[in-house]
Amino acid sequence: MAKFMSLFRRSTGSRELRRQPLFTGMSWLVLVFLYAPIAVLVVFSFNDNRSVVRWTEFSLRWYAAALENDDIRRSAMISIQVAFTATVFSTVIATMAALATTRGGVYRGRAAAIALINQPLMIPEIVTAIATLAFFSILRQLTGVTGIGWLILAHTVFCVPFAYMPIRARLSDMSVTYEAAAADLYASPWQAFRHVTLPLLMPGVMAGAMLAFVVSLDDVIITLLVAGPGETTLPIYILGQIRRGVTPEVNAVSTILIGLTVAMVTLTFFLQRKQK
Amino acid sequence: MIDVKHVTKRFGEGQTAVTALGDISLAIPEGSFFTLLGPSGCGKTTLLRLIAGFELPTEGEIALDGDSIGHLAPNNRPVNTVFQSYALFPHMSVARNVGFGLEMLKRPKAEIEATIHEMLELVQLGEFASRRVDQLSGGQQQRVALARALAPRPKVLLLDEPLSALDLKLRKGMQSELKRLQNETGITFVFVTHDQGEALAMSDQIAVMSAGAVRQVGTPEEIYTAPQSRFVADFIGDTNIVNATLLGFDGDKAKIRFGEGTPLTVQTASTSLTPGAVHVALRPETIDVVDEGSDRALLRGAVVDSTYFGAGSQMLVRLDDGVDVHVQVATSRAIGARVGLECDTSMLHVLED
Numbered sequence: 001m002a003k004f005m006s007l008f009r010r011s012t013g014s015r016e017l018r019r020q021p022l023f024t025g026m027s028w029l030v031l032v033f034l035y036a037p038i039a040v041l042v043v044f045s046f047n048d049n050r051s052v053v054r055w056t057e058f059s060l061r062w063y064a065a066a067l068e069n070d071d072i073r074r075s076a077m078i079s080i081q082v083a084f085t086a087t088v089f090s091t092v093i094a095t096m097a098a099l100a101t102t103r104g105g106v107y108r109g110r111a112a113a114i115a116l117i118n119q120p121l122m123i124p125e126i127v128t129a130i131a132t133l134a135f136f137s138i139l140r141q142l143t144g145v146t147g148i149g150w151l152i153l154a155h156t157v158f159c160v161p162f163a164y165m166p167i168r169a170r171l172s173d174m175s176v177t178y179e180a181a182a183a184d185l186y187a188s189p190w191q192a193f194r195h196v197t198l199p200l201l202m203p204g205v206m207a208g209a210m211l212a213f214v215v216s217l218d219d220v221i222i223t224l225l226v227a228g229p230g231e232t233t234l235p236i237y238i239l240g241q242i243r244r245g246v247t248p249e250v251n252a253v254s255t256i257l258i259g260l261t262v263a264m265v266t267l268t269f270f271l272q273r274k275q276k
Numbered sequence: 277m278i279d280v281k282h283v284t285k286r287f288g289e290g291q292t293a294v295t296a297l298g299d300i301s302l303a304i305p306e307g308s309f310f311t312l313l314g315p316s317g318c319g320k321t322t323l324l325r326l327i328a329g330f331e332l333p334t335e336g337e338i339a340l341d342g343d344s345i346g347h348l349a350p351n352n353r354p355v356n357t358v359f360q361s362y363a364l365f366p367h368m369s370v371a372r373n374v375g376f377g378l379e380m381l382k383r384p385k386a387e388i389e390a391t392i393h394e395m396l397e398l399v400q401l402g403e404f405a406s407r408r409v410d411q412l413s414g415g416q417q418q419r420v421a422l423a424r425a426l427a428p429r430p431k432v433l434l435l436d437e438p439l440s441a442l443d444l445k446l447r448k449g450m451q452s453e454l455k456r457l458q459n460e461t462g463i464t465f466v467f468v469t470h471d472q473g474e475a476l477a478m479s480d481q482i483a484v485m486s487a488g489a490v491r492q493v494g495t496p497e498e499i500y501t502a503p504q505s506r507f508v509a510d511f512i513g514d515t516n517i518v519n520a521t522l523l524g525f526d527g528d529k530a531k532i533r534f535g536e537g538t539p540l541t542v543q544t545a546s547t548s549l550t551p552g553a554v555h556v557a558l559r560p561e562t563i564d565v566v567d568e569g570s571d572r573a574l575l576r577g578a579v580v581d582s583t584y585f586g587a588g589s590q591m592l593v594r595l596d597d598g599v600d601v602h603v604q605v606a607t608s609r610a611i612g613a614r615v616g617l618e619c620d621t622s623m624l625h626v627l628e629d
Contacts, residue, residue: 180330181363183350185377186428192351195376199367 038258045251062252072253075237082148082223082233083216086155087163091209093156094163095201099193102171103179114168121161125221128158133225146228154226155216162215163208166268170204207268214264217257278304278327278432278464283336283346285322296322298488299336304432304466305481306341309458311467313475314485315511320468323485324434327466328357340431351380356425357434360441362417364409370396370420371405377428395423398457415446422454426461435467439474451478472512476500484508501559504545505628509557516558516601518575522551522626530626532556534574535596544626555627560602562623565591565609566616573616577601582608593617 048059066072101114120128132154140146178200182192198205220235227236234257241250280302286293297319304310312320325331327338329350338346345353356377364373371392372379378388396402399419409417418438425433435454439447455478458465469475475482476496483493484507492504503509509517523531523539530544532554542556566573580600581592589608593601593615601617609615 175361175363177359177361177363178365180350181357181359181365182376182380183330184328184355184357185424186351186380187376188351188380191380195380196365200365 041251042255042258045248045255047248050248062248063256066249066252066256069249071232071237072234072249075232075234078148078231079217079234082152082155083213085152086159086216087209087213089152089156090159090212091163091167091205094160094167094208094212095205097160097164098168098171099197102168103176117164118161120158125158129222129225132157132222136226148228148231151223151227151231154222155219158219158222159212159216163212166207166211167201167204170201170207174200203271207271210264210268210271214261218261277306277341278302278466279337279339280304280323280327281337281339283323283326283333283338285319285326285331286334295488297326300488300490302483302490302493304464306464307462308480309455309465309467309478311469311475311479311482312485313469313472313482313511315470318485319488320485321436324357324436324466324468327432328355328434329353354431355434356428356430356432357436358421358425358438360436360438362421364417364420364424366409368409369405370401370407370409370412373409373420374423374427376424381428391427395427398426398460399423399453414442415450418442418450419453422457426457426463429461430463432464432466435465437468437470439469440471447474454478476512484511486511501623502543502545502625503557503627506555509625509627514560514602516560516563517555517627518558518595518599518601519597520554520556520626522549522554524551532624532626537574540574540621540624542621542624542626545628546626549626549628555629557625557627558601558619559623560590560604562620563601563603564618565593565603565605566618568614568616570616570618572618574619574621575601575617577615577617579609579611579613579615582611584608
C-alpha cells in the first residue's frame with residue numbers, strides 16, 4: 001500500500017537530505033532488500049532446471065508450461081474478469097465520490113465523508129476480510145444468490161479508496177473556473193460534466209482505474225475468504241501451489257504478474273505527470 | 277438595461293458572516309460600456325458574479341430588460357463572461373472554444389461554423405481556428421476568450437479584470453480593441469477593474485465602489501472633475517485634497533475659505549454638509565504657482581520636492597498646515613522656497629467624507 005501512496009506525494013526538496021552521511025548507503029540497502037528477492041524470482045523463471053536456487057541455462061520452458069496449464073489459464077481468466085469488472089464499478093463510484101467531495105461546496109460532514117472513504121486503507125485487511133465473509137454469508141443465505149458476483153462486489157468495495165485518491169487529487173488541482181465558464185456558456189450541469197469536467201479529469205480517472213485494477217489483481221486475503229468454489233484467482237492458485245514448494249512454473253506466472261503490475265504503475269505515474 | 281435593486285450579498289452565516297455587498301442599487305444602461313471600479317475587496321467582482329449567476333443574492337433582485345434574473349442558473353442567463361484567467365478549455369481547439377456556447381444551445385452546425393469564423397475575424401485571429409489554446413500567447417488567449425463570450429450574442433458581456441494579466445503595451449492595445457468591439461456589437465459591457473486609468477479611458481459610465489457600497493456613478497469626466505467624496509477623489513488619481521472651512525451655502529454652491537483667507541464660492545458635492553472643517557479637491561493642472569506675498573495666492577507653503585519630466589516639472593508643496601500638494605509647473609522653484617498657490621476657483625470642489 002505504501003508504494004501506491006508514495007505516487008501521490010510530490011517530491012519535496014531533498015538536496016539537503018542527499019548530503020547527509022549514510023544517505024546513499026541506506027538508500028541502496030533498502031532498495032536491495034526490496035528488489036533483490038524479486039530479481040531472483042524473475043531470473044530463475046528463465047532457468048532451464050527444476051531447481052529455483054541453482055542456475056543452469058536460459059529457457060522459456062516454464063512460461064510455456066504455465067501457459068499450457070489449464071488451472072493457471074482458468075484462474076488467470078477469473079482474476080482478469082473480477083479485476084476488470086471491479087475496476088469499472090469502483091472507478092465510477094470513486095469519480096462520483098470525488099465530485100461530491102470537491103465540487104459539492106462546503107457542507108457539514110464533508111471532512112468526515114473523505115475520512116470514511118479513505119478509512120478502509122487503514123483497517124487491517126484481515127479484519128475487512130473476516131467482516132466481509134460474515135456479512136456476505138448472511139446475505140447469501142437471505143437472498144439465496146450465489147456466484148462470482150459476491151467476489152466482484154467485495155473487490156469493488158476495497159478498490160474504491162484506491163481509485164478515489166488520484167481522481168480527487170486531480171479534481172482538487174483543477175480550477176472550478178472551467179465549470180463556471182461552461183455554465184456561463186449555456187451548458188447544463190450534465191453538459192458541463194460531459195464536455196468539460198470529465199475530459200479534463202480523464203488522466204485522474206485512468207490513474208485511479210489502473211490502481212484499482214492492480215489492487216484487485218493482487219488481492220489474496222479478502223479473495224481467500226470470500227471466493228466460492230471455482231472462483232480461484234491467480235494469486236490464490238499460486239498460493240496453493242507454493243504449499244508444495246516453489247516451482248519455476250510459479251516463478252514464471254509471478255513474473256508475468258509483476259510485469260503487468262509494473263506496466264500499470266508506470267503508466268499511472270506518467271499519466272499523473274502529464275496532468276501537471 | 278440591468279437593474280440591480282437593493283442587492284445584499286453575505287458570505288457565511290451567523291457570527292462569521294461577511295457582507296460583500298450591502299444594499300446596492302445600480303442601473304446599467306443598455307448598450308453602454310459600464311465600469312465597476314474600486315480597490316480589491318470592494319465587492320466589484322462579487323457584483324459581477326451575481327449578474328453572471330455564479331452567486332445568488334442574499335437579498336434584493338437583479339433584472340435584465342425588466343425580467344428578473346437574480347435567481348436563474350448561469351446557463352439560463354443571456355449573459356457571458358470573460359474571466360480574469362480566461363478559463364479557455366485546454367482540451368479543445370480555438371474554434372471549438374469559440375463555438376462552445378452555440379453548441380450547448382444546440383444551434384445548427386452551419387450557423388455555429390459561420391459564427392466561429394465571424395468571431396475569429398472580429399478579434400483578428402482568423403488563421404488560428406485549429407490551434408490548441410496552449411499554443412497561443414496571453415494576448416491571443418485573451419482575444420479567444422472575448423470571441424468565445426461574444427459568439428452566443430449575449431445581451432450583456434461581463435469582463436472580470438480581463439487585462440490585468442497582460443503587459444502594459446498589450447493592455448493599451450486591448451483597451452481600444454475592447455472599445456471597438458463594444459461599438460461594433462452594441463452589446464452592454466460590464467467591466468471590472470481596479471485601474472482608474474483604464475476605467476477613465478474606456479467607459480461610458482463608471483461606478484466607483486468601496487467596502488461593498490457604490491460611492492459614485494457618473495461619466496469619466498464627472499468622476500474625474502467632480503468627485504463626490506474624499507474616497508473617490510483619492511482613488512481617481514492625483515487629485516490634491518486640502519483642508520478648508522465651510523461657511524455656508526449659496527444656492528447649490530458652497531462658501532468656504534482657506535485658513536483666514538477671503539471667502540470663496542465653489543462647487544460642492546452636497547449641500548447638506550455641516551459648516552466647519554471640510555475637504556476640498558484641487559486638481560494639480562488647475563494650480564498656478566505665484567509669489568508668497570501675492571494677493572492672488574489662496575494657499576501658502578514651501579517647496580519640498582521637484583521632479584523634472586521634460587514637458588515641465590512636478591513640484592510637491594507642503595502647505596503651512598502640513599498637507600502636501602502636487603503642482604505641475606513649466607519652471608520649477610528651488611527646494612525650500614516659499615510659494616503661494618493660486619487656482620481656478622471654478623474647479624474647486626467640496627467633498628463629502
